[in-house]
Amino acid sequence: MAKKMFKRGALIGAATAVTIGFAAAPASAANVGVELPYDRGEMRFIDDGDRFTVCDTRADGHGVTGYLRALNHLTGKIVTLKSWDDGGDSGCDGGNFDVRGNTAHDMVLCWNGGGACVVSRVFKENE
Numbered sequence: 307m308a309k310k311m312f313k314r315g316a317l318i319g320a321a322t323a324v325t326i327g328f329a330a331a332p333a334s335a336a337n338v339g340v341e342l343p344y345d346r347g348e349m350r351f352i353d354d355g356d357r358f359t360v361c362d363t364r365a366d367g368h369g370v371t372g373y374l375r376a377l378n379h380l381t382g383k384i385v386t387l388k389s390w391d392d393g394g395d396s397g398c399d400g401g402n403f404d405v406r407g408n409t410a411h412d413m414v415l416c417w418n419g420g421g422a423c424v425v426s427r428v429f430k431e432n433e
Contacts (some may be wrong), residue, residue, distance in 0.1 A: 340415050340426040346370065347392070349415040352405065356405050360390040361398035361416070368419035369393020374403055377410040387411075393418065405431045 336353035348410035350359045360372035374388045390401040407412055408430055416423035 359400035
């Protein structure tokens with residue numbers, strides 16, 4: 307009986323933690339980031355000013371390329387809106403791009419030495 311009550315309590319506790327996490331997410335959802343494995347690079351979206359940065363964080367002779375994508379609501383296809391490259395120089399590259407309205411966006415970051423790219427979570431301007 308005690309084991310059964312403990313399991314129920316643990317399940318309720320886990321469900322509560324997930325609910326609190328979802329409830330708290332919109333407050334911190336404005337800025338989004340994605341990182342490549344092995345510290346090869348990172349891409350960030352800073353909501354204040356709609357600024358994107360792409361950073362090559364490993365001096366391995368290969369740069370990184372970051373892509374901003376959006377869902378086209380008319381065709382249902384994902385389209386690339388902008389891309390930025392970084393590598394071979396100090397600092398990060400990037401720029402501004404107006405992320406508008408209720409359109410679903412994501413970021414894709416690729417290491418130019420091959421391998422799989424990484425994709426951020428989906429985000430919208432009005433989160």
